[in-house]
Amino acid sequence: MLKDNGVAHTYREYTKDVLSLAELQSLMSKLGKEPREVLRTRDAKKAGLTGDESAEVILHAMAENPRLLQRPIGIVGDRAVVGRPPEALLDLL
Helix, strand or coil: CCHHHCCCCCCCCCCCCCCCHHHHHHHHHHHCCCHHHHECHHHHHHCCCCCCCCHHHHHHHHHHCHHHECCCEEEECCEEEECCCHHHHHHHC
């Protein structure tokens, strides 16, 4: 979709190039969300998480298991959005 709209972008393979704890903390700030708000429910249940855990616990879990983080996420400067629906990524333009 970004390509179709002429938006240059870089894709990060999150399962191979896992976000560090510091990157996840920065990402939450850019998103303006708490970790539980971007926790993938289905994968959280598989990992034994309810979403009621502390932000620190959820962030550490996301650093260990990147599939817990909703995606895609677009980042431009100090702003970020979760691309659900994908058209939400266009809000960054």
